[in-house]
Amino acid sequence: MNVVATPEPAAVEIVALTKRYAPDTAAAVDRIDLRIASGSYCCLLGPSGCGKSTTLRMIAGHESVSSGDILLDNRNITNLPAAARGTAMMFQSFALFPHLSATDNVAFSLKMKGVGKAERHRRANELLARVAMGHLAERKPSELSGGQQQRVALARALITEPRVLLLDEPLSALDPFLRIQMRAELRRWQKELGLTFIHVTHSQEEAMALADTMVVMNHGVIEQVGSPHAVYNHPASEFVARFMGGHNVFDTPGGPIAVRNDRMRIAAASENNAGSAALAATVTDVEYQGTYVLLGLALDGAAAGRQSVSVLLGEAAFLARPYAHGEAVRLSWAEADARVLGPGVKPPGERASAPSGTGAAQRDDTAALAMTL
Numbered sequence: 001m002n003v004v005a006t007p008e009p010a011a012v013e014i015v016a017l018t019k020r021y022a023p024d025t026a027a028a029v030d031r032i033d034l035r036i037a038s039g040s041y042c043c044l045l046g047p048s049g050c051g052k053s054t055t056l057r058m059i060a061g062h063e064s065v066s067s068g069d070i071l072l073d074n075r076n077i078t079n080l081p082a083a084a085r086g087t088a089m090m091f092q093s094f095a096l097f098p099h100l101s102a103t104d105n106v107a108f109s110l111k112m113k114g115v116g117k118a119e120r121h122r123r124a125n126e127l128l129a130r131v132a133m134g135h136l137a138e139r140k141p142s143e144l145s146g147g148q149q150q151r152v153a154l155a156r157a158l159i160t161e162p163r164v165l166l167l168d169e170p171l172s173a174l175d176p177f178l179r180i181q182m183r184a185e186l187r188r189w190q191k192e193l194g195l196t197f198i199h200v201t202h203s204q205e206e207a208m209a210l211a212d213t214m215v216v217m218n219h220g221v222i223e224q225v226g227s228p229h230a231v232y233n234h235p236a237s238e239f240v241a242r243f244m245g246g247h248n249v250f251d252t253p254g255g256p257i258a259v260r261n262d263r264m265r266i267a268a269a270s271e272n273n274a275g276s277a278a279l280a281a282t283v284t285d286v287e288y289q290g291t292y293v294l295l296g297l298a299l300d301g302a303a304a305g306r307q308s309v310s311v312l313l314g315e316a317a318f319l320a321r322p323y324a325h326g327e328a329v330r331l332s333w334a335e336a337d338a339r340v341l342g343p344g345v346k347p348p349g350e351r352a353s354a355p356s357g358t359g360a361a362q363r364d365d366t367a368a369l370a371m372t373l
């Protein structure tokens with residue numbers, strides 16, 4: 001175990017970064033601090049309007065900063081023009097020029113810099129070959145598939161030799177099948193190139209599949225930073241537990257706790273052997289998913305908006321003991337599977353003036369909690 005805390009070198013460091021689009025409005029990004037390790041794949045994740053795209057655009061230099069700093073390899077780039085930062089951006093729609101060939105699309109920024117035609121075509125074709133597009137270099141975007149256009153967009157972003165590649169929802173224009181395929185390609189390219197990728201997405205599934213580090217944002221601040229495993233297994237707040245999905249949140253005297261739905265224990269109401277901590281519930285939905293069966297349930301007597309829970313059972317376990325719509329059951333869990341949730345961040349209007357930092361402190365206190373429901 002590494003006992004000495006030697007932080008990995010940060011490719012990008014964000015210090016108290018704030019964006020306010022208008023003087024009397026809530027900050028779209030509110031004093032966030034973040035270190036992104038060099039050569040890592042970082043996903044900025046959160047619901048619509050949480051400030052993830054604004055953060056990415058400020059790193060890119062496409063949006064001005066209200067206050068705070070952005071450092072790239074220890075260089076303060078906060079006020080540098082986009083082209084002088086060492087970053088490159090890959091957009092959602094790829095933003096390829098329709099009338100230009102793949103080669104000319106990739107070579108475009110070199111043309112703007114006055115690089116001669118032979119040299120810029122050589123470098124563009126070299127990059128196209130690297131993303132397995134060498135044989136289609138003469139084609140225009142309309143003659144390429146979505147996945148092929150994405151590779152051209154990647155080659156075009158790489159031609160400026162960036163240290164950090166910024167990706168704004170790069171997979172959302174693709175159909176679901178291609179999205180999963182291109183997701184694997186993005187991950188492979190990032191490893192092969194050894195670059196730092198910062199990828200904005202609203203999909204927790206995409207972030208889990210890609211990221212070394214996930215940054216979960218809400219209301220312009222960071223709720224939690226960690227590996228997909230750490231965030232999924234130790235959500236810091238109710239917001240993170242609900243946003244990541246696959247968790248139930250229960251109110252207890254010690255505050256809210258989260259329990260993964262595949263860790264829930266379920267028994268028929270008549271077999272009440274789960275002790276006094278078991279919660280009475282009714283099955284409201286049975287969804288067959290192949291490997292798993294997802295049960296939707298309503299907690300008896302819970303407050304409005306807090307009744308709905310789910311239980312994920314393996315197919316074999318379900319077939320051995322099926323549950324049916326309307327059936328009365330009792331739910332419980334092992335203490336070790338309960339995660340105590342921190343308060344999370346408040347919406348801007350309710351926020352205290354103390355620095356928000358990285359939001360809720362992560363706790364792993366699974367002390368016995370008597371149910372109050």
Ligand SMILES: Nc1ncnc2c1ncn2[C@@H]1O[C@H](COP(=O)(O)OP(=O)(O)OP(=O)(O)O)[C@@H](O)[C@H]1O
Binds near residue numbers: 021048051052202
């Ligand atoms: N150009 C702008 N002018 C004014 N307000 C803006 C502008 N761009 C974004 N905002 C506001 O800033 C907040 C954060 O927006 P941002 O686009 O960063 O969120 P997001 O998490 O990327 O959302 P989405 O997933 O919908 O793109 C939102 O409340 C949005 O309405």
